[in-house]
Amino acid sequence: MKERILISINLVVLLVFLGFSYVAFTIATKKDAPKVIQQTIIESVTVNDTLTISAVGDCTLGSDPRYLVHDSFIKLTERNNHDYGMYFRGVQSVFAKDDLTIANLENTFTDATERANKTFTFKAPPSYGQILSLGSVEVVNLANNHTYDFLEQGYKDTLKTLDDLGISYFGEDIIKIMEVKGVKIGMIGYYSLYNKNIKEDLDKGLTALKKSNVDLILVTFHWGIETHYRPQESQRELAKYAIDNGADLIIGHHPHRVQGLETYKGKHIVYSLGNFSFGGHVNPKDKDSFIVQMVYKLKNSKIEDAQIKIIPVSISSKKNVNDFQPQILEGKEKDRVLKKILDLSYNFEYQDE
Numbered sequence: 001m002k003e004r005i006l007i008s009i010n011l012v013v014l015l016v017f018l019g020f021s022y023v024a025f026t027i028a029t030k031k032d033a034p035k036v037i038q039q040t041i042i043e044s045v046t047v048n049d050t051l052t053i054s055a056v057g058d059c060t061l062g063s064d065p066r067y068l069v070h071d072s073f074i075k076l077t078e079r080n081n082h083d084y085g086m087y088f089r090g091v092q093s094v095f096a097k098d099d100l101t102i103a104n105l106e107n108t109f110t111d112a113t114e115r116a117n118k119t120f121t122f123k124a125p126p127s128y129g130q131i132l133s134l135g136s137v138e139v140v141n142l143a144n145n146h147t148y149d150f151l152e153q154g155y156k157d158t159l160k161t162l163d164d165l166g167i168s169y170f171g172e173d174i175i176k177i178m179e180v181k182g183v184k185i186g187m188i189g190y191y192s193l194y195n196k197n198i199k200e201d202l203d204k205g206l207t208a209l210k211k212s213n214v215d216l217i218l219v220t221f222h223w224g225i226e227t228h229y230r231p232q233e234s235q236r237e238l239a240k241y242a243i244d245n246g247a248d249l250i251i252g253h254h255p256h257r258v259q260g261l262e263t264y265k266g267k268h269i270v271y272s273l274g275n276f277s278f279g280g281h282v283n284p285k286d287k288d289s290f291i292v293q294m295v296y297k298l299k300n301s302k303i304e305d306a307q308i309k310i311i312p313v314s315i316s317s318k319k320n321v322n323d324f325q326p327q328i329l330e331g332k333e334k335d336r337v338l339k340k341i342l343d344l345s346y347n348f349e350y351q352d353e
């Protein structure tokens with residue numbers, strides 16, 4: 001979304017501006033009863049009778065400081081005089097027009113130097129958070145395997161960076177409710193790959209959202225096997241379990257590849273969005289990705305009808321190197337990526353315009 005003023009307040013304050021306001025709550029679920037600890041109000045100057053939500057995959061807006069090669073995200077940003085707006089310029093025609101853009105943020109924004117003991121640890125200075133705000137990204141998922149790359153300090157700094165920029169976040173114990181055009185959207189996310197208690201955690205999140213009387217429940221799962229084009233049976237089962245228990249849309253990421261979609265009981269499952277602006281690799285072999293968009297028709301702020309849109313994307317504007325600047329595909333390349341996604345899908349019928 002563009003042309004908006006964003007105000008963040010720690011206490012629950014009600015603000016009405018010209019009758020069109022966006023309200024967001026963050027709920028902490030660690031305690032028994034969900035508690036509203038923060039409210040964010042975003043005002044918009046536009047209103048219409050549809051609500052459009054876009055979601056994208058892995059955004060690793062930084063580098064591993066041990067491997068700062070010439071083509072790395074950090075070095076490229078420095079060579080371009082920190083032009084933070086360049087990364088999402090190729091997708092602005094979509095992000096600036098929708099009502100809510102959700103990304104999977106898979107790096108930390110921190111100056112901390114003490115890193116977790118693992119293969120890749122990603123970070124960027126807090127100023128790089130502007131890539132998201134300049135790119136019209138309003139919400140990020142933090143439930144993934146890189147949130148704690150620079151330990152507790154890195155996580156805290158990342159939250160502060162997002163708070164300072166007015167970007168909302170959710171994942172694990174953080175539940176987000178945003179009210180957009182009068183529609184209450186509840187968002188929960190889980191890094192489910194090695195979580196044996198995933199169903200219990202999911203139940204807690206879904207219960208909290210149902211108690212809050214949201215109109216729409218969106219669940220993200222960070223799951224699956226890297227470089228695989230198909231989800232595991234256990235993922236398909238978990239997605240259906242979430243829908244059976246109230247979820248309206250399931251969004252997956254982590255495999256670094258696009259996977260298919262599935263429709264179950266009229267709700268959609270997106271198994272993997274793939275990479276998006278991915279600083280984790282300077283030249284991945286497979287650069288295919290997509291933006292998934294839900295367009296909800298509204299009547300008196302109630303959802304009447306939902307339509308899903310697949311917008312094929314390349315994660316780079318260059319073919320032989322990753323410049324981390326996703327581009328919307330056209331023509332034959334668009335058709336190829338769309339066909340690839342549909343061929344990988346299950347019980348999913350798609351109507352392209």
Ligand SMILES: [Zn+2]
Pocket residue numbers: 106144145146222253254
């Ligand atoms: Zn991951």
